Amino acid sequence: MYSYLIRRVLMLVPVFLAVSLVIFLILHFIPGDPVDNLLKVGSSPAARAEMEARYGLDQPLPVQYGIWLSRVMQGDLGTAIVARRPVSDLILQALPHSLRLGGLALLFSSVVGVGLGVLAALNRDKWPDRAIMGGVLLGSTMPSFWLGLILMLIFSVWLGWFPVSGARSASALVLPVLTIGLGGTALVARITRVAMIEASGRDFVTLLHAKGLSPLRIQLRHVLRHALIPVVTILALRIGWILGGAVTVEVVFARPGLGTLLIKSLSQHDYPVVQACLLMLAMAVMLGTLLGDILQAAMDPRVRAALA
Amino acid sequence: MTLPAPLRALRRPAGAPAGLWLILVILAAIAAPLLTPYAYDIQNLKSAWQPPSASHWLGTDEFGRDLLTRLIYGARTSLSVSSIAITISVLCGMTLGAAAAWFGGWFDRAVTTVVDLTWSFPEILIALILVAIIGPGTTGTMVAISVAYLAQFTRLTRAQIMTLKGETFIEAAASLGAGNGHILFRHLLPNALAPVLVSAMLATGDAIILEATLGFFGLGAQPPVPSWGGMMSAGSALVFKAPWIIIFPGLAVAITVVAINLYGDALIAELDIRARIRRAV
Numbered sequence: 001m002y003s004y005l006i007r008r009v010l011m012l013v014p015v016f017l018a019v020s021l022v023i024f025l026i027l028h029f030i031p032g033d034p035v036d037n038l039l040k041v042g043s044s045p046a047a048r049a050e051m052e053a054r055y056g057l058d059q060p061l062p063v064q065y066g067i068w069l070s071r072v073m074q075g076d077l078g079t080a081i082v083a084r085r086p087v088s089d090l091i092l093q094a095l096p097h098s099l100r101l102g103g104l105a106l107l108f109s110s111v112v113g114v115g116l117g118v119l120a121a122l123n124r125d126k127w128p129d130r131a132i133m134g135g136v137l138l139g140s141t142m143p144s145f146w147l148g149l150i151l152m153l154i155f156s157v158w159l160g161w162f163p164v165s166g167a168r169s170a171s172a173l174v175l176p177v178l179t180i181g182l183g184g185t186a187l188v189a190r191i192t193r194v195a196m197i198e199a200s201g202r203d204f205v206t207l208l209h210a211k212g213l214s215p216l217r218i219q220l221r222h223v224l225r226h227a228l229i230p231v232v233t234i235l236a237l238r239i240g241w242i243l244g245g246a247v248t249v250e251v252v253f254a255r256p257g258l259g260t261l262l263i264k265s266l267s268q269h270d271y272p273v274v275q276a277c278l279l280m281l282a283m284a285v286m287l288g289t290l291l292g293d294i295l296q297a298a299m300d301p302r303v304r305a306a307l308a
Numbered sequence: 309m310t311l312p313a314p315l316r317a318l319r320r321p322a323g324a325p326a327g328l329w330l331i332l333v334i335l336a337a338i339a340a341p342l343l344t345p346y347a348y349d350i351q352n353l354k355s356a357w358q359p360p361s362a363s364h365w366l367g368t369d370e371f372g373r374d375l376l377t378r379l380i381y382g383a384r385t386s387l388s389v390s391s392i393a394i395t396i397s398v399l400c401g402m403t404l405g406a407a408a409a410w411f412g413g414w415f416d417r418a419v420t421t422v423v424d425l426t427w428s429f430p431e432i433l434i435a436l437i438l439v440a441i442i443g444p445g446t447t448g449t450m451v452a453i454s455v456a457y458l459a460q461f462t463r464l465t466r467a468q469i470m471t472l473k474g475e476t477f478i479e480a481a482a483s484l485g486a487g488n489g490h491i492l493f494r495h496l497l498p499n500a501l502a503p504v505l506v507s508a509m510l511a512t513g514d515a516i517i518l519e520a521t522l523g524f525f526g527l528g529a530q531p532p533v534p535s536w537g538g539m540m541s542a543g544s545a546l547v548f549k550a551p552w553i554i555i556f557p558g559l560a561v562a563i564t565v566v567a568i569n570l571y572g573d574a575l576i577a578e579l580d581i582r583a584r585i586r587r588a589v
Contacts, residue, residue: 150554
């Protein structure tokens with residue numbers, strides 16, 4: 001297990017290098033001169049020269065990448081063009097908001113999703129199953145920004161239960177969490193249902209029935225434990241997907257998180273901030289994948305055996 | 309005589325209403341100029357802000373334009389952008405996936421690594437970056453969507469061909485003296501086609517949502533050309549004053565994507581390829 005852990009963590013290094021290279025190159029793919037892209041319009045030639053020296057923009061590309069990467073590794077993400085502050089400050093301000101929102105949404109989708117999936121599987125092909133799966137399908141096909149706005153309209157404007165937007169109180173979190181969570185719930189419920197139904201057909205379940213255990217006990221104690229393995233793995237793999245949903249929902253609810261920062265910087269052409277946001281989101285995706293693999297190995301002895 | 313699978317899927321309980329809705333939306337999009345009594349881009353401030361009524365079934369927007377007209381024209385943009393993008397994505401993904409599975413070796417490893425890497429990233433992020441590079445508009449959106457889904461089709465095609473390669477009928481063809489090209493184009497690709505095409509259909513649903521999201525950020529089709537996302541983008545600022553502006557395009561997206569999923573599901577059941585799709589993804 002430990003050697004697997006070490007190998008799996010080491011595998012992240014080339015992935016990180018590849019991702020950081022792509023993010024670094026964005027600045028060079030965007031139309032226009034990279035120096036102009038990094039500077040405010042109308043900057044002095046002195047500022048220009050300083051920027052060129054700072055990023056080594058007169059050097060060949062591989063050297064530039066090396067300089068950029070070593071700065072990033074030291075936590076120096078550059079200076080925001082519009083805010084004129086270190087990018088790391090902006091990121092550190094936004095990150096807790098996104099983590100809280102993403103974490104709660106993940107929790108909501110796993111708890112509600114597993115619950116609904118179990119309920120659907122226990123009533124397979126009867127009306128609760130159809131109702132749940134139908135609702136879940138509908139929930140996953142509504143664009144998240146639209147769902148957010150409609151929830152805002154109903155619960156904040158018409159009913160006045162929650163604040164319309166912002167992040168001043170805890171109750172302002174309810175609607176954003178719900179908006180992101182509903183999409184994830186659909187995914188989790190669908191996987192749980194299929195995994196439960198598949199696990200119910202295994203030989204060990206027949207044996208448990210033959211031993212005379214109550215069907216509900218078999219489902220909840222034995223089948224569910226078996227079915228949770230794919231659920232946990234896919235949930236961890238989809239952390240990036242939930243973060244992607246968070247980007248749009250943060251903008252809709254005007255929450256000061258990474259997504260709002262990313263969209264704002266994209267429209268202001270503030271590329272150092274764009275690069276930093278993308279780097280953060282990419283790292284979250286990589287850590288999610290890592291977590292998924294580790295959890296799978298921890299839960300499933302067969303996977304451990306195959307890796308040893 | 310047995311009907312082809314797409315028609316048989318129409319006879320299934322969920323496939324029938326879903327398929328009919330899709331046919332209706334596609335026909336409306338094609339025949340938009342014949343169906344709509346108003347022009348989608350002519351402003352008439354006297355009739356602005358009207359809630360749904362007999363003369364404007366879905367109401368009017370802040371410029372007094374008829375929303376039903378814009379919704380129907382919007383279907384044109386949203387459906388064509390997402391289906392063209394997915395078509396490009398499928399063609400490139402199939403080529404790449406088939407080549408990777410066929411040639412193997414370092415080429416396969418390189419393709420698999422890149423595909424696995426991009427696959428774990430949310431499509432919306434990939435699309436946002438690409439639109440930032442290419443610039444907003446219909447072309448940018450199309451390219452962004454097709455790249456965002458490229459990994460999925462490459463992965464799926466590669467997985468199909470890898471499984472098929474080990475089948476007895478391929479071995480039989482090879483032992484009868486069939487050449488490489490013959491096996492690849494006459495046996496492997498046709499057999500891999502059904503799962504890939506059905507996934508492409510389901511992905512078109514996701515692409516409609518992605519196109520709407522890009523449009524919502526103002527990065528999609530540029531005004532005055534209506535798209536569902538663009539309409540919701542305009543409506544989002546007015547959601548409290550005139551909620552009908554944003555409600556109907558969102559419903560159009562949701563119902564269309566539900567219909568695509570239900571019809572796709574019926575098609576999967578009809579073709580009996582559920583296991584082949586799930587194993588690959």
